[in-house]
Amino acid sequence: MKQFYKSKSLLRLSFLFAVLFSVIFVLNSCKKDDDDEFEDHIVQFEAKIVTNGPTPPPTPPVTGTFSTVVTQIGTGQSTTFNPTGTTWTSGEQFVSSSQSQLNLAANANLPYADSKLIVSIWVDGEVAKSDTVVGSGPKNAAVMHSFLEL
Incomplete structure (x- = not known):
């Protein structure tokens, strides 16, 4: 009879521990996580050609031309060939800091x-981040920015 009583108490105690563990698990999983590990940022890439030519400028004016502009967010790369004009900008885009790295490279033919x-x-x-290259002929400039704190 005592054996039956002990096994019944052990069963109740086990059931109590299972219920207590379940309640603690549920409460812990419902706890709000206030620490957001990553943040969203508004990112824009820009490449610009500044033609500092002779004064007065020749007629018609001579301007530089882009060959390629390459952007990279995380592992996603985008290449634009022969963009027109002397200023190229990407649109504003939301980027999570989990992407960790941004890269921009541009090739241009400069006249002066x-x-x-x-x-x-x-x-x-x-x-x-910004980089400037001065000179005439084919020129390359590149910058990178990392969201990781070193």
């Missing part, structure tokens, strides 16, 4: 020795 190729990465309305 003091012409400039400027590439910039804008994050949340401010220039995060």
